[in-house]
Amino acid sequence: MIVDAHNHIFNWDIISDAYWNELVEIALDFFRRNNLGEPSKADIKNLVMDSMMDTDGSKLIANMDASGVDKAVILATDWGYGIGEPKDSIDDINRFYGSIGKAYPDRIMPFAGVDPRREGAADILDRAVNDFGCQGLKYHPTSGFYPDGEESYKVLEKAQELGIPLLSHLGPISKPLKSKYAQPVYLDAIVSDFPKLTVIGAHLGFCWWHELVNLIAAKATTFYADFSGQQVPAKRNFGEFCHMLRTAFDHAGADKFLWGTDNPILESVIPMKDWLTMIRELPENAPDGLVFTKEEIDAVLGGNAERIFKF
Numbered sequence: 001m002i003v004d005a006h007n008h009i010f011n012w013d014i015i016s017d018a019y020w021n022e023l024v025e026i027a028l029d030f031f032r033r034n035n036l037g038e039p040s041k042a043d044i045k046n047l048v049m050d051s052m053m054d055t056d057g058s059k060l061i062a063n064m065d066a067s068g069v070d071k072a073v074i075l076a077t078d079w080g081y082g083i084g085e086p087k088d089s090i091d092d093i094n095r096f097y098g099s100i101g102k103a104y105p106d107r108i109m110p111f112a113g114v115d116p117r118r119e120g121a122a123d124i125l126d127r128a129v130n131d132f133g134c135q136g137l138k139y140h141p142t143s144g145f146y147p148d149g150e151e152s153y154k155v156l157e158k159a160q161e162l163g164i165p166l167l168s169h170l171g172p173i174s175k176p177l178k179s180k181y182a183q184p185v186y187l188d189a190i191v192s193d194f195p196k197l198t199v200i201g202a203h204l205g206f207c208w209w210h211e212l213v214n215l216i217a218a219k220a221t222t223f224y225a226d227f228s229g230q231q232v233p234a235k236r237n238f239g240e241f242c243h244m245l246r247t248a249f250d251h252a253g254a255d256k257f258l259w260g261t262d263n264p265i266l267e268s269v270i271p272m273k274d275w276l277t278m279i280r281e282l283p284e285n286a287p288d289g290l291v292f293t294k295e296e297i298d299a300v301l302g303g304n305a306e307r308i309f310k311f
C-alpha cells in the first residue's frame, strides 16, 4: 500500500486574501531561486494557485490514481490568528475536510486544524471529529503558539481521549508566520506527557532534521515524522538527501518515518508520481554506496502509515 501521509486540499475561501498575496510573492521568489523561469504575479495567481484548487477532492483522487497512491492524509490548517481570518470559519474548514473523507472513505483520512488559542478549542476539535468526520489533529504552530503550551494541553487531552493522532508542522516558514514555534523540541514534552497520543512531526523538521531524529530516537515510543516537502532539497542535492534519510533510519529506525508530498503546493515542482518513483527506486538507485532495503522503503511508503493510522 502507498500512502501520502501529508497532503492538503485548497479552495479560495479557506485561506485569507492577504496570505494568498503573500504566497504569490513566495512563489515568485521560489521560481527565481530555483531557475524555474520568471512568471508574472498574474501567472502565479492564475496558473499556479488556480491549479491547486480542488473543491471536492476529485482532483486529488485523480492524481492519486494516476500516480499509484492508495491513500492520502489531508490536513486542514487553522492559520486565522497568524495570517488573518479567511472567508470560511474554522468549523466550515473542518467540515469541508470531513466531507472529503466521507466522499472517499477508503482513500482519504482528513485531519482537523485547530489553533488551541481559540475559544472552546477542545470543543472545535470534538465537533470536527464527532460531527464532521475528521480523524486527526493538525497543528500549525507558526500562527504563534507553542505546541506544548498551556492552552494546547487542553486540546491534546481531547485528542488523546478521542484516540486520534497529532501531526504538527516543523521547519522554517515565510512571513507573517513565525518559525520559532515550529522547532522539534516543542513536541518533546507532548510525547512524554501524552503516552497514548501518536505525535508526527512534519517535513522531517527541514533544517532541524537532526534534532528531530535524535528526539524520536530518544523517545522510541509514539513519536514519528513525515518527510513531505523534502522533494525540493532532494531535487537540489539528491546525494545529501539520501545521506540524511539513511542517517534518520539508522538512528531512529525506518519504522518511524512516513513518505508524503505536501501537495498540491509542490505538485508543479515535482509531481507526486515522480517523488514516489524517486523513493521507490532507492534500493536500486541510491548514490555513494548507500544501501536502502526494499523492506525499509515499503515501510516508509505505506507500511508504517498502515500501522500508525490503523488503516
Ligand SMILES: [Zn+2]
Residues within 6 Å of the ligand: 006, 007, 008, 075, 262
Ligand atoms: Zn503541509
